[in-house]
Amino acid sequence: MIRRRGMRHGPAVLAVAALFGLPLVGCNLFKPTDPEPPSSRVVLRTDYSFPDSTLRTIALAIADKGENGRLAYLNALADTTRDGRGFHAIFLPEVVRRFQAANATIPDDWNRDRESRFYFNFVAKQPGAYGMxxxxxxxxxDLIDETAGSATLYRRYEVQAALVGGSSVTLALGFARLDFILATGNRWVIIRWEDRLPPAPPGDYPDDLTFGSRRLELQ
Structure with a gap:
């Protein structure tokens, strides 16, 4: 069965809003108070039973900022050994050109192993609580074919970190095409994350905030 659907605020938004007490409107994902840092005692409830559930788990994993979060994050990505397919991230051409001009290393393939290292580098970029x-x-x-076990979702993503005094800083912002497969254990996992250009006008979405740019910066 093929589904076409979409919601303004999907499960991932609601989950992170509930975790931090965040508003669902406005640019700032955080209340104007200092949020408490994530606690290692909090159980991270993962759910990969549907593509949107997997995105919700990714958001919670980034907010966790610890080893439990890293494992939950990686379980949202296809593993060649376990799932028969691997995870790959695709960068915007503009981002590749900018890093090439700076003589930076551009990996031939951004895979799950690289994403594992990126997770800790990304969540360590700011000390405050993260919200995604x-x-x-x-x-x-969205195109979701449950019979074939494949799905493609198109999403806007944003990650903010809380600063002292109640303000926040945007760490990642952009748009992505996300391709999923239904893998072992009835898990919907991402096989391809492709950053895509923002809608016109693009001025509010600088390409140095895309996940692809952050991956190359923090590899």
């Missing part, structure tokens, strides 16, 4: 949101990219509908 996923929202529908209305330019394209």
């Amino acid at each position: 949101s996923w929202e529908l990219d209305v330019r394209d509908p």
